[in-house]
């Protein structure tokens with residue numbers, strides 16, 4: 721049975737109001753089956769960079785330990801900021817040798833501490849999945865780039881252009897074909913797949929509660945259909961739904977339909 725692990729980490733976010741991610745995590749948690757849900761008590765304080773180029777590194781490390789203690793097979797992680805996926809893959813039962821990673825996100829998240837405009841770890845999260853960047857946080861071994869598929873990335877900083885081009889990427893329009901994602905992941909040869917969803921991959925017209933909205937995203941229906949089709953050919957190793965940052969409880973209610981649709985697709 722699927723377990724939900726709610727990780728209200730905000731310290732990886734570059735947003736001015738990053739703490740809205742904590743509200744987003746609890747709004748989602750309130751709609752999950754209680755018996756299958758664990759809410760982690762992550763640090764509330766900001767933490768320190770400890771001489772690295774990653775802001776709030778100490779808090780991120782503490783949360784990573786907590787994820788390691790609680791992650792089981794078949795876990796759906798609920799964020800929080802999107803860097804919690806790195807913690808999950810680091811602790812994944814069975815390791816990542818047979819795992820493909822599908823990164824659904826408006827942003828490429830391919831910075832290193834040297835290139836990051838913000839010092840926020842969420843902007844470095846996919847790079848850390850590849851095993852690069854700050855070594856205290858990067859996966860070791862990383863997931864080889866041949867086993868990473870990006871979906872809906874459309875806000876790319878200059879330093880991210882080359883590393884993004886080295887990955888297989890599906891555009892928003894590519895998802896018009898509901899089989900495209902399954903085919904791309906099958907081509908990696910992986911036997912399991914981790915699906916990472918930052919909700920900013922969705923179109924802002926369909927989903928408002930994100931810290932930095934990027935126009936021309938995917939529809940909740942197209943993304944859910946692609947994930948369901950994917951799961952018919954490759955089993956999930958787990959999934960992440962991150963980046964929900966509602967401005968108010970009333971706004972959170974507006975987005976819950978789309979969120980539950982995504983939860984239904986991965987759980």
Ligand SMILES: NC(=[NH2+])NCCC[C@H](N)C(=O)O
Pocket residue numbers: 734802825827829831836837838839840842843844877918920963
């Ligand atoms: N998944 C996200 N919300 N990423 C935000 C990254 C924004 C920007 N590229 C940075 O590194 O600061």
